Amino acid sequence: MNRVYNFSAGPSMLPEEVLKIARDEMLDWHGSGMSVMEMSHRSKWFEEIIKKAEADLRELMNIPSNYKVLFLQGGAHMQFSMVPLNLMKKGKADYVNTGVWSKKAISEARKYGKVNVIASSEESNFTCIPELDPKTFSRNADYFYITTNNTIYGTRFTKLPDTGNVPLVADMSSNILSEVIDVSKFGLIFAGAQKNMGPAGVVIVIIRDDLITDTNPEVPTMLQYKIHAENGSMYNTPPCFSIYMCGLVFEWLKKHGGISRIQKINEEKAAILYDFLDNSELFKGTVEKKDRSLMNVPFVTGDKELDAKFVKEAAEKGLVNLKGHRSVGGMRASIYNAMPVEGVKALVAFMKEFEAENK
Numbered sequence: 001m002n003r004v005y006n007f008s009a010g011p012s013m014l015p016e017e018v019l020k021i022a023r024d025e026m027l028d029w030h031g032s033g034m035s036v037m038e039m040s041h042r043s044k045w046f047e048e049i050i051k052k053a054e055a056d057l058r059e060l061m062n063i064p065s066n067y068k069v070l071f072l073q074g075g076a077h078m079q080f081s082m083v084p085l086n087l088m089k090k091g092k093a094d095y096v097n098t099g100v101w102s103k104k105a106i107s108e109a110r111k112y113g114k115v116n117v118i119a120s121s122e123e124s125n126f127t128c129i130p131e132l133d134p135k136t137f138s139r140n141a142d143y144f145y146i147t148t149n150n151t152i153y154g155t156r157f158t159k160l161p162d163t164g165n166v167p168l169v170a171d172m173s174s175n176i177l178s179e180v181i182d183v184s185k186f187g188l189i190f191a192g193a194q195k196n197m198g199p200a201g202v203v204i205v206i207i208r209d210d211l212i213t214d215t216n217p218e219v220p221t222m223l224q225y226k227i228h229a230e231n232g233s234m235y236n237t238p239p240c241f242s243i244y245m246c247g248l249v250f251e252w253l254k255k256h257g258g259i260s261r262i263q264k265i266n267e268e269k270a271a272i273l274y275d276f277l278d279n280s281e282l283f284k285g286t287v288e289k290k291d292r293s294l295m296n297v298p299f300v301t302g303d304k305e306l307d308a309k310f311v312k313e314a315a316e317k318g319l320v321n322l323k324g325h326r327s328v329g330g331m332r333a334s335i336y337n338a339m340p341v342e343g344v345k346a347l348v349a350f351m352k353e354f355e356a357e358n359k
């Protein structure tokens, strides 16, 4: 077996300890005589799995009791529709445009109501988080929407907008569980699992109770938060195996000191890479320093052929999936929770070597 350091933006690396537990439990989960994949979602075993996953997530994120945790399907993309379908009561919402994912959310929301894009960093190809002026916020909006970490560009919100009584909604797909956050500042948080929690197939929604209301009856049943909340995410068959894997990742996080500890490690990993980029004569980071992501680090040499050569030679050394997103080009190292410090050190060591040979 020869495992690589996988810098993919998602689906991405999972902790090796977690994969080994899943392997050991694959044929016979806790004496049930069957795999989690083979169990009824109504069985007492699966009930234990989903309850434990939720309890551990609540503990890790310190989720207040007036919030529900939902395990849904359809990925983050489905939330681009579910958020407006359920929350746009007055038909108006504020959005901040920080890249491809917020643009998609904006165009979905426009199907259901008035969208006010109060700030955008599109002019700078999303290399920063735009300044927000509270005077421009709509006072009677149904919600205020942000993408806390922009996976493609490597930017993140380092401070949250003060939206007063307007609920703050956040797409946290690529930075959930990476740093300590105050859940009570949000009305709704959603995150697809495949970046920082588990395999693809489940999206986690953390929603404040007062936002779980009756929707227009024309909204498809499966797209109503209330239905899923009333049925404990078991209105239909949930993505059982993905939920189980997320649960193992939550246990792993708890065992290793929780979010404050992983945040320190994430800051250390990001600093190793950014410090190198800031001092390199060949490689350059593409993002404004103040808005740098801890999770996704894009960089370029300024020469497309050299970029391609770097990606190819890095892969030969077991440093894989470093090609940047097509809209940014160059390289991107995604260094989620499961990427060990050694992986980042190995990357930087190779970058130094490459720089010496190619500058």
Ligand SMILES: *Cc1c(COP(=O)(O)O)cnc(C)c1O
Pocket: 010, 074, 075, 076, 077, 078, 101, 147, 149, 150, 151, 171, 172, 173, 174, 192, 195
């Ligand atoms: C990956 C990603 C998405 C899309 O997730 P899907 O699960 O493929 O729908 C949306 N938002 C952000 C911030 C992402 O990183």
